[in-house]
Amino acid sequence: MDNYKHRPFWWDEAGLEARELAEGAADLPDKADILVVGAGYTGLSAALTLARGGREVVVVDADMPGYGCSGRNGGLIGPSFHKLGLSGLTAAYGSERANAILRESMDSLDFLKNLIKTEGIDCGLKADGRFRGAVRPRAYDTLLREAESLHKSVGLRFEPVPKSEQHRQIGSDYYHGGIVLPDDGHLQPAALVIGLCERARQSGARVFAPARVTGLQRESHGFSVQISDRLIHADQVLIATNGYTGAELSYFHKRVIPIRSAIIATEELDPQIITELSPKGLGYGDSDRLVIYYRPSPDGKRMIFGGRVFDRADRPDKYSTDLKRLMTRIFPQLSGVGITHAWSGTVAYTFDHAPHLGEHDGIHYAMGYCGSGVGRANYFGHKIALKLLGSRDGKTALDGLDFKTHPLYTGSTWFMPAILRWHAIADRMGL
Ligand SMILES: Cc1cc2nc3c(=O)[nH]c(=O)nc-3n(C[C@H](O)[C@H](O)[C@H](O)COP(=O)(O)OP(=O)(O)OC[C@H]3O[C@@H](n4cnc5c(N)ncnc54)[C@H](O)[C@@H]3O)c2cc1C
Structure with missing residues (x-):
């Protein structure tokens, strides 16, 4: 039985909580x-741009x-292509827009x-690539076909790795290339939060925490916002709550589907094992x-291993065991290795698998990165x-997409474990 901490490894490594990144709610301006x-990332990246724009x-x-996904994620970065792929996007939006959406993922x-x-x-950025393994022989052809199609349409770079050459990329026999x-x-991830927050504050933005918005009222000019026990006036409001959107923001609450994803960090290992x-x-x-997603820690001493979990609740007792089993299936070399951290968070899915940004009832928003948001949220x-x-530069290929909900969806994800x-x-079954 592992004696792990139930908190993100990143917080400990970056000293996230010890940083003075925010002022207390009592000092909120009127x-x-x-x-x-x-x-x-969404809120801080926006704040940086807005503060530099003189607001x-x-x-x-x-x-x-x-505290949300931005301090908890796996830290993997890539273009985060739309889940529908080129053919699904073309069927939904036509070829020109499909290409623009995919190109923007690369942007x-x-x-x-x-x-x-x-x-x-x-923030320990290492941009040397990602290996996507084929779990079955047939999946190798599918991976190649999809990558080839993205190469043709938007210039995605990729390298095929046949099984015979796999060991140059990963010390595992689990995949078929x-x-x-x-x-x-x-x-x-947490170091990126710290860096962004510091830059936003240095540029003039003020950050307050803990400070929960519990009510939002439209006025003749702007909004009156209830935050903790304070009421403040804002000319404009941007909602950047993603998978942590509560019922107090009901329009958005009914449009994002919070899905749990969890991660474990191994104990420090001999760096030679990680290199293998x-x-x-x-x-x-x-x-x-x-x-599933995994990578070495920035110091090259641990394996960080994550994936979707079945439970809606945060159950480290379950996901630490499940993830460890998956990890050792890929890397039998890690059986017997201890786990020091296990944590989870809720990513925000949407009904059309696309992120959404825009304005509703005068309230601006950006959210719904469907589990791939390190690049997209920023x-x-x-x-x-x-x-x-x-600014006209705010135009995106996603502008004007209908932010759909479902008549039976209230924000409760009782159906997710079954899916x-x-x-x-x-x-x-290899389907
Ligand atoms: C375990 C896990 C692993 C992931 N791995 C990856 C990965 O490897 N690569 C990748 O690209 N993406 C990954 N993601 C997704 C990615 O982290 C997110 O898409 C991204 O961080 C979203 O950023 P955000 O700023 O929109 O939302 P968040 O970072 O979730 O921020 C939302 C914030 O809103 C606050 N909030 C909510 N309600 C209120 C309120 N009423 N008042 C005030 N504040 C409020 C919350 O406290 C929270 O801090 C992962 C996510 C998780 C959970």
Whole structure:
């Protein structure tokens, strides 16, 4: 039985909670030009752009900056292509828009790398690629076909890796070959939160936490917002709460589906073991429907291994065991290794598998990254800020998509365990 801490490894490594990243709610001002709700990548990236655009920006988070997905994720970065793929997108939106949406996915990755570089954020960025393994022989052909089609349509770079050459990318015999996406990579998620928050504050944004928005009232000019025991006025409001959107923001609550994803971190290992498992320090994923993702820690001493979990509740007793079993199926070399951290968070899915940004009833929003948001949340946070600033550069390929809900969906995800179990069965049957 592992004696793990039930908290993100990243928080300990980056000292997230010890940083003074926010002011207390008692110091909230009476008014702001723009109130940003949520201090994850979306909210902080938007705040940086808005503050540099000359606006008085107040960011509030119900817990602390990076408390949500942004301080908990696997840190894997890539273009995060729309789940429908080229053919599904073309069927839904026509070829021109489909291509624009896919191209913008590539732009979001470039944007993130550039943001980290120009802002000088020290977040362990390693952009040497990601290996996607084929769990079955047939999946190898599918991976190649999909990558080839993305190469033709939007110039995605990829390298086929036949099984005979797999050991150069991964110290495992689990896969039947795969592809390397050389522009992908990984980073330290909490360190990125810290860097963004510091840059946003240095640019003039004020960040407050813990400070939960519990009510939002439209007025003749702007909004009156209830935050903790304070009522403040904001000319404009940006909702950046993603998978942590509560019923107090009911329009958005009914449009994002929070799905739990969990991660374990191994104890420190001999760096030689990590080099054997991950010779080039890549990020990893595979062809199964039930998502898994893994990568070495930035110091190259641990394996960080994550995936979707069946329970709606946060059950580390269950997912630590399940993830460890999956990890040792891929890397038998890790059986017997201890787990030091186990944690989870809720990613935000949407009914059309696309992120959404725009304006509803005068309230701006950006959310719904469907589990792949490190690049996209930073990018769309910037874009929604440009829209708030009235800049034409805020235009995106996703503009105007209907932010759908379902008449029977109230924000409760009672149906998710059944869907995820079906994905697991489909994976086992090779469907
Ligand atoms: C376990 C896990 C692994 C993941 N792995 C990856 C990965 O490897 N690669 C990848 O690209 N993506 C990954 N993701 C997804 C990615 O982390 C998210 O898409 C991204 O961080 C979303 O950022 P955000 O700022 O929109 O939302 P969040 O970071 O979730 O921020 C939302 C914030 O809103 C605050 N909030 C909510 N309600 C209120 C309120 N009423 N008042 C004030 N504040 C409020 C919350 O406290 C929270 O801090 C993962 C997510 C999880 C959970």
